[in-house]
Amino acid sequence: MADLSNRKFAEAGLNQTELDAEMAAVKRADRPWNEPKNLRASYDAGDDVVAVANAAYAAHIGDNAIYSASSYPSLRRYEEGVVAMVCEMLNAPEGAVGSVTTGGTESITMAVKTARDWARATKPSVREPEMIVPRTAHPAFNKAAELLGLKAVRMEKSVDHRADLEAMTRAIGPNTIMIVGSAPPFPYGLVDPIERLSGLAQQHGLWLHVDACVGGFVLPFARELGHAVPGFDFDVPGVSSMSVDLHKYGFSGRGASVLVIRDEARAKHQGFNFEAWPAGIYRTANIAGSRNGGAVASAFAVMRYLGRAGYRQGVACMIEAKQRIAAGLSGIGGLHVLGQPEGTHFSIVADELDIFAVADGLHERGWLFSRGVDPKAMQLLLNPRHGAVVDQFLADVGEVAALVRAGKIQSRGVGPVYIV
Ligand SMILES: Cc1ncc(COP(=O)(O)O)c(C=O)c1O
Incomplete structure (x- = not known):
């Protein structure tokens, strides 16, 4: 077999077996x-859905969407x-x-x-445009600001783990052009008060993007199922644009998101058009070529x-799993879901236990999830299949929490240190 430490561009190629x-x-x-224990961003809606997504992806894997107008009218129809x-x-x-677009970062x-x-x-x-973003907004907003020469004014605090309306209001100045809310942001999973942000945007003539x-x-489906979902979409009049990822809970293969802009008067500032090129007119809506x-x-x-x-x-299954986890945690004691997350991802925090020690113990048992740092939290993102592992997860949380309480698992912040 080839030497994997050798990164030289070898003269001879390998055959398929090699x-x-x-x-x-x-x-x-x-x-x-x-894998079932992956409670991180694993958007699996079932084998049948994955098969549908993969088959369609494979059928078009060689087709370049930049040529959809000429060579691949099907791609245009899909789009x-x-x-x-x-x-x-x-x-x-x-x-x-x-x-x-190719993903959330490009849409943003x-x-x-x-x-x-x-x-x-x-x-x-x-002259020097500014955008005001809640503390929890995705770092893509700062990346965009850096790339585009804007100043991103990021709030220092959240209020009840949502956007700090008062601070955002105070931050508005003569250079502010845009404010941001998330429905919901990745940290905490608690939807920002979009209706109040909309009021702010309308009062000051600002662009409001809802991520x-x-x-x-x-x-939208949680609402149809009768769950309380505050206004977050274009029904809220001050919303100028929204980003929605197909490759997350749309369950598509990776590399797909949608940016929607409220009207043509705003959207006409979106595209890129270059006509002084020997190969002809080059026009794209977004960043990707x-x-x-x-x-x-x-x-x-x-x-x-x-x-x-x-x-x-799928949303019904995930909400049921979320509710079972929340109820199960209160049975275990000392751990709880942070706030009342409207969607299907959330943080679990601990009252007196070291939550990172609990996380370390769970990682050792094969569970995968992200961690939040302020407050220290385990961040779970559910998919429709996770209902099947809720009982096992809760049993493991109960056992690990008991070991942490007994001082048998400690976390030193860097990695797990097991005394057992
Ligand atoms: C709320 C939110 N917005 C935007 C993004 C960025 O999406 P992407 O990784 O597709 O660029 C993420 C990614 O997790 C996210 O959670």
């Missing part, structure tokens, strides 16, 4: 993305279909403009770029396969 052996060896330490369905799901008004970056250029056209007095990358395919057609094809396929009923059923 290559398979080499890659199997390299891959040995990987964990399957959708239009996906955008129309997403717009309907988010109550976007007639005339809203949607486009497919393009929202910021569109807001910046809209402000250049409509607020000529603003629903995680919640966009969850909250070449884009794998497989991603949007798989999103289209899954949305058509599941229908609204399929997504609603």
Whole structure:
């Protein structure tokens, strides 16, 4: 077998058998993305859904979406279909403009770029544009600000683990062009007060972007199931744009998200057009040039396969699992879900226990999840299959919490230190 430590670009290629052996060896330490104990971002809605997504992806894996107008009209049909369905799901008004990007970060970056250029056209007095973001907003907003020459004013605190409206109001100044809310943000999973942010945006003539990358395919169905979901979409009048990821709870293959902008007057500041090129006119809606057609094809396929009923059923399973976890934790004592998360991801915090010691013990038993640092938390993100592992998870939490209480598992912050 090839020497894996040798990273030289070898003169001779491998045959398929050699290559398979080499890659199997390299891959040995990987964990399957959708193993049942993966409570991190593992958007698995079932074997049938994964098969639908993968088949559509594979069927279009060689097709470049940049040539959809000429060579791949199917990709254009998928893209239009996906955008129309997403717009309907988010109550976007007639005339809203949607486009497919490669992921949440690109959707967010393009929202910021569109807001910046809209402000250049409509607020000529603003020389150094600023955007106000809650503490919990995704770092992609800071990345976009850095790339696009804006100042990101990030709040220092959350109020009840949601956006700090008062501080955001105080931060508004003559250079502010944009504010942000998340439905919900990754930390805590608690939806920001979008209706109040909308009021603020309307009062000051600001662009309000709602980041629903995680919640966009969850909250509409949670609401249909009768759960309390505050206004978060285009029904809220001050919302200018929204980002929703197809490759998260849309259950598509990776590389697909949608950015929706409320109207053409705003969306006309989005695209890129370059005409002084010997190869001809170059025009793209978003950042990517070449884009794998497989991603949007798989999103289209899954949305058509599941229908609204399929997504609603998936959300029902996840909410039930969330409620069982919350109830189970109160039975264990000392641990609880932070706040009342509207969606399907949330933080678990501890009153007097060292939650990182509990997390270390659970990791040792094979559970995968992220950690929050302020407050220290275990962050779980559910998929529709997790209902099947809730009992095992709670049993392990109970046992590990008892060991932590007994001083038999301690965490020193860096890694687990086991006394047992
Ligand atoms: C709330 C939220 N917004 C945006 C993103 C960025 O998405 P992506 O990783 O697809 O760029 C994430 C990623 O987890 C997220 O949780």
